[in-house]
Amino acid sequence: MLSVNNIVKQYATHRALDDVSLKVEQGKIFGLLGPNGAGKTSLIRIITQITAPDSGEVIFNGQRLNADHISQIGYLPEERGLYKKMEIGEQVLYLAKLKGLSTAEATKRVKYWFEKLEMGSWWNKKVEDLSKGMQQKVQFVATVLHQPELIILDEPFSGFDPVNADVIKNEILELNKQGATFIFSTHRMESVEELCDSIALIHRSKKILDGTVTGIKEKYRNNTYWVEYDGNYDTATPSEIFDVLQKEVQPGKTKLKIKLREEKTANQLLSVLLPVVNIHRLDEVIPTMNDIFIDQVKTQN
Amino acid sequence: MTLLTPIIIAGFYGLMIYFSINGASDTVSRIAVVSENKTLTEKLASSKNTSYVYVTQSLAEMKIGLLKSNYDYILYLPEFSLDAPAGIQLLGAKQPSLSVNNKVENDVEGIIGTQKLKESGIAQKDLDRLKSSVDIDNKKISESGKEENSSAGATTIIGSAAGIFMFMFILLYGIQVMRGVIEEKTSRIIEIMISSVKPFQLMMGKIIGIALVGLTQFILWIILTTAISTIAVKAFVSDKNIQQSTTAATQVKTGTPAVDKEIAAKQIADNSPVAYVQKSLASLDITKIIMVFIFYFIGGYLFYSALYAAIGSAVDNETDTQQFMMPVMMPLLLGYALSLSVVNRDPYGDIAFWLSMIPFTSPIAMMVRLPYGVPDWQLALSMILLIGGFVGTVWMASRIYRVGILMYGKKPSMKEMIKWFTYKN
Numbered sequence: 142m143l144s145v146n147n148i149v150k151q152y153a154t155h156r157a158l159d160d161v162s163l164k165v166e167q168g169k170i171f172g173l174l175g176p177n178g179a180g181k182t183s184l185i186r187i188i189t190q191i192t193a194p195d196s197g198e199v200i201f202n203g204q205r206l207n208a209d210h211i212s213q214i215g216y217l218p219e220e221r222g223l224y225k226k227m228e229i230g231e232q233v234l235y236l237a238k239l240k241g242l243s244t245a246e247a248t249k250r251v252k253y254w255f256e257k258l259e260m261g262s263w264w265n266k267k268v269e270d271l272s273k274g275m276q277q278k279v280q281f282v283a284t285v286l287h288q289p290e291l292i293i294l295d296e297p298f299s300g301f302d303p304v305n306a307d308v309i310k311n312e313i314l315e316l317n318k319q320g321a322t323f324i325f326s327t328h329r330m331e332s333v334e335e336l337c338d339s340i341a342l343i344h345r346s347k348k349i350l351d352g353t354v355t356g357i358k359e360k361y362r363n364n365t366y367w368v369e370y371d372g373n374y375d376t377a378t379p380s381e382i383f384d385v386l387q388k389e390v391q392p393g394k395t396k397l398k399i400k401l402r403e404e405k406t407a408n409q410l411l412s413v414l415l416p417v418v419n420i421h422r423l424d425e426v427i428p429t430m431n432d433i434f435i436d437q438v439k440t441q442n
Numbered sequence: 443m444t445l446l447t448p449i450i451i452a453g454f455y456g457l458m459i460y461f462s463i464n465g466a467s468d469t470v471s472r473i474a475v476v477s478e479n480k481t482l483t484e485k486l487a488s489s490k491n492t493s494y495v496y497v498t499q500s501l502a503e504m505k506i507g508l509l510k511s512n513y514d515y516i517l518y519l520p521e522f523s524l525d526a527p528a529g530i531q532l533l534g535a536k537q538p539s540l541s542v543n544n545k546v547e548n549d550v551e552g553i554i555g556t557q558k559l560k561e562s563g564i565a566q567k568d569l570d571r572l573k574s575s576v577d578i579d580n581k582k583i584s585e586s587g588k589e590e591n592s593s594a595g596a597t598t599i600i601g602s603a604a605g606i607f608m609f610m611f612i613l614l615y616g617i618q619v620m621r622g623v624i625e626e627k628t629s630r631i632i633e634i635m636i637s638s639v640k641p642f643q644l645m646m647g648k649i650i651g652i653a654l655v656g657l658t659q660f661i662l663w664i665i666l667t668t669a670i671s672t673i674a675v676k677a678f679v680s681d682k683n684i685q686q687s688t689t690a691a692t693q694v695k696t697g698t699p700a701v702d703k704e705i706a707a708k709q710i711a712d713n714s715p716v717a718y719v720q721k722s723l724a725s726l727d728i729t730k731i732i733m734v735f736i737f738y739f740i741g742g743y744l745f746y747s748a749l750y751a752a753i754g755s756a757v758d759n760e761t762d763t764q765q766f767m768m769p770v771m772m773p774l775l776l777g778y779a780l781s782l783s784v785v786n787r788d789p790y791g792d793i794a795f796w797l798s799m800i801p802f803t804s805p806i807a808m809m810v811r812l813p814y815g816v817p818d819w820q821l822a823l824s825m826i827l828l829i830g831g832f833v834g835t836v837w838m839a840s841r842i843y844r845v846g847i848l849m850y851g852k853k854p855s856m857k858e859m860i861k862w863f864t865y866k867n
Contacts, residue, residue, distance in 0.1 A: 153861060189637040191848070216637045222630025239638040283634070 142167040142322055143188070143291060148197035150183050157183040158194070159346040165291075165324060165339075170317055172333045172354075173326040174430075175343035176438055181326050182219065184343070185293055188324070189216045201291070212241035215289035219296045219326075221280050223268045230255075230264035233283045240287040247286065254282045258308065273300050281309060285316060292316065293324045298332060310336065330431035342434065344441050350433075358427055364401040365426040366410065369394055372418030382409045394421060449670070471542050473532075474513040476501045479521050484553035484560075486517075492545055509535055517546060524558055597813040601789075602782055604735055604809035609778040612742045612805065613771070615656040619747040620763065622648050623754030623847070632847045641844035646836070649747045653740060660739070664732070731812055737825065742805030744832040746774065752839035755846030756854040756862075766854075777803030781810040789814040799824050801831025838863070 143165040150158040157180045165171045175181050186192045188199060190206060199206040201213075223232055230251060237247035255261045258278055268276055277300050285292060297313075298306045313336065317323060325337060333340060334354070342350035350357065365386070371394045376385050382405045387398035401410065407423065414420060428436070474497045475486060486494040494517070497504065504516050515534035522528050532538055532546055560566070623645075626632045635644055753766040777797060785794040789811050797807035798816070804824050808816070845862035852858060 186848075191633070191636050211638060214637070216634060218630070218633040218637075220630040220633065222628075222632075224631055225625075225629055236634065236638070239635075280634075 142202050143324075144200040145184070145188070146198050146200065148184065148187060148194045148199070150180075150187065150192070151195050156346050158187075160197075161343065161346070161348050162197075163341045163348060163351055165322060167322055168317070168320055169338040170313070170323040170325055170336050172337035172340035173324055173343065174328075174333065174340055174434060179343040180346045181343055182295065185216075185295060185324070185326060189214060189293060212287060213290045215240075215284040215287065215292040217280060217284040217292075217294045217297055219299070221277055221300070223276060223280060223283075225269040226267055228265050228267055229271070229279045232268065233279065233286065236283045237286045240289075242287050250286050250288075251282070254286065258282065258312075274302060274305055277301060278305065278309075281312070285312075285321075289321065291322050291324065293326075295326045296328070297325070298327070298329060330429060330434060333430045340430070342437055344438055349441055350437050354430070357433060358430075361428045361433055362425070364405075365398065366401070366407060367396060367398055367422075367424045367426060368410070368414065369396045369421040369423075370414065370418040371395065371421065374414060374418050380413060381405075382413055398426070449666070471515060471538070471545075472513045473515045473517050473546065474504055474511070475517045475519065476504055477519040479519045481521070481524060482519065482554065482557060484557040486549050486553055489545075489549075492542070492549070494549075505533065508533070514538075515542075515546075517550075519550075524554055524561075527554060598786055600731065601810040601813045602786065604731065604812070605778065605781045605806045608735070608739060608742065608806045608809050609774065611656060611660065611739055612746050612774060615652050615743055616746045616750040618652050618655075619649055620750035620754035621760070622652070623751050623843075624757065624760055624763075627755070627847055627850075628759065636847070641847060642840045645748075645751050645840055645843050649744065649751060649836075652747070653743055656739070656743065657736070660736075731809075734812055734821070735809060738805040738808055738828070741801075741825070741828040741832055745801055745805075745828065745835050746770065748832065748835040748839035752842040752846070752859070755843040756849075756859055758850055762854060773802035774806070777806040781807045785810045795820070799827055801828045804828055 145161060145163045145165075148158050148161045150156070159180075161180070161184060173181050173184070183192070187194050188206070190208070190211065201210050204210075223229070227235075233251050234244065234247050237251065238244065242250070252261075255264065258281075260275070260278060260282075263271065263275070263279075268279070271279070281297070284294070294313075297309060301309060310332070313323060323336075325333075327333060337354055339353045340351065340357070341348055352360075374395075376388055376397065381402065383399040383401050385397055385399050387396075389396040399410065401407070407425075411420065411423065470491055470493055472493050472495070475494050476497060476499070478501075485496065488494050495513070499507075501516070501518055504511075504513075508516060514536075515532055515538060518529075518531040518533065520529040522530075527550070530550060532543065538546075626635065639647075749770050753763055753770065756766065757763050780793070780797055780803070784791075785797060785807055788794060794807065794811055797803045798811050798820070804827065808821070808824055841863045842859050846854075846859070849862075
């Protein structure tokens with residue numbers, strides 16, 4: 142539903158985005174990853190029409206991005222803020238009306254969301270009277286109130302305690318189930334693993350990686366396993382099936398990190414070990430997004 | 443604050459007037475005059491605040507005994523010829539104020555002058571006839587040749603007051619705009635705002651919103667101040683009016699027919715100072731002044747608030763605004779200072795003309811000029827230039843604003859702002 146084609150954004154002293162293209166599919170949660178200063182925020186600002194690209198275009202639901210789409214996009218920036226001295230009920234209403242909702246409709250929805258996130262009693266409180274976490278909840282409500290088709294969240298979990306972070310995560314999943322598409326920019330790789338369907342990795346203004354999460358991890362699989370057992374197995378003797386990369390001996394158990402040879406399977410590994418030792422567990426080493434991120438960025442450097 | 447301010451201002455002025463009438467004039471300076479001067483025979487006359495007592499002691503004796511005596515100062519008149527007075531001293535334990543010093547100087551000059559006149563043969567009663575109090579009546583001649591009452595005093599006051607108010611308002615509300623922009627930047631709400639509206643809409647919305655607040659306050663002030671002063675005038679002045687007329691009426695010869703008495707009383711009432719001021723105010727066409735004031739307030743405010751919005755967008759906090767405030771305030775201050783001096787002194791001259799045309803200074807200068815009368819074409823030209831002026835500054839400011847509001851951490855400078863000006867959208 143969103144197509145970013147060959148975007149270039151040049152500021153006076155440096156190029157923020159260099160020929161960046163990506164596609165976001167309807168109804169999916171898309172992760173926009175990258176080190177600090179990579180260009181993620183610049184790209185997000187182009188999608189939300191805060192700035193315009195120097196060249197390239199953004200296609201939204203088949204049309205060139207234009208002012209009509211403002212009401213269909215919700216944006217939660219990384220640096221959050223609200224008018225300090227304004228009451229939150231009034232303020233969220235105001236922001237919703239800016240996105241095109243009528244007062245009646247907006248009031249209904251604000252009430253609904255405040256109840257849902259247990260903020261019902263805060264309607265008349267001023268923003269500056271709330272704690273940071275509460276302010277962020279308010280801001281989240283303001284972002285999703287107008288039921289946008291595309292919701293862009295820049296570091297949505299920063300500033301939330303684990304309980305509230307969980308609440309927000311569930312809201313994101315629920316909205317996604319109802320059909321909203323998400324673009325999600327973050328450094329917290331665990332949330333990427335949990336939530337994202339596809340990702341794109343931006344580094345130094347270029348896109349260096351994109352694809353589905355499962356697809357990328359698949360590419361990184363290299364037949365490495367951890368096997369834990371107790372008993373004696375002589376790792377010094379070479380095997381046809383596997384190579385031992387690492388060995389950890391602890392009281393009562395031994396852990397081996399092994400890599401299967403070409404065309405060998407885990408079953409064959411097990412058949413070698415079973416007669417000799419008691420197997421506790423066998424885990425495939427699938428790199429985390431964290432590892433992939435670091436690896437990719439390091440390679441580029 | 444809106445309601446309180448007119449009360450505070452009225453109270454302020456009331457206090458000032460009260461003290462200038464009553465306050466300082468209660469102290470009496472007692473001066474012992476030691477005169478060794480044989481030629482100066484005229485004596486100094488005591489007045490309300492200065493009492494002269496000619497003493498016979500010598501200067502040295504007076505000096506020793508001064509602190510214990512009743513006197514505040516010693517005036518020492520040595521021997522001198524009337525053509526070259528010299529060596530006069532005013533001695534005292536404390537420093538005499540400027541007004542006391544001046545009063546004594548004037549009095550001494552006075553008696554020397556009187557004596558000289560007398561020695562040249564002029565009699566005392568002729569001397570008295572030399573003095574006459576002159577009060578010039580101002581009349582303005584309109585195009586049809588009719589006379590209208592005018593008053594230089596009232597015109598200056600109205601013009602200056604309008605100029606001062608204009609300066610104050612533009613400054614006050616312009617700075618509010620700047621503060622609002624900075625608050626949006628520091629609270630970081632700016633980013634979600636401009637994902638919903640265009641920067642230009644945001645800037646103009648803020649400027650217009652604060653303009654409306656300013657106008658509301660101003661109109662409230664006018665209403666309240668007029669109400670308070672009308673009540674005050676009615677309460678205080680009408681009593682005096684009555685007193686004056688009665689005193690005047692008793693001065694009319696007794697025995698005159700009742701009709702004459704009435705006519706005389708009416709004449710006196712008409713010429714009383716209050717009626718006078720009211721008539722000259724009427725001749726100034728107050729409605730026109732207020733309408734023009736509102737136009738120039740809006741125009742001047744739009745002109746300057748756009749600049750203030752641009753400054754606010756360039757900085758991250760209020761302390762950084764100092765370096766930009768100066769260049770923006772300079773023309774306003776200049777207009778204010780020049781208007782109150784040059785334009786007041788010569789409202790029909792070249793400087794006054796140009797000051798009331800250039801959009802930077804025209805709001806203030808034109809307001810000061812207006813009570814003196816401005817040809818319609820000049821007024822129209824100035825207004826058009828002001829409109830063009832604020833269209834220009836708004837356009838310029840919006841180009842800086844749209845970049846500045848998302849810039850954080852950069853130390854802003856004029857060069858930086860010019861760069862932003864040229865950024866493509």
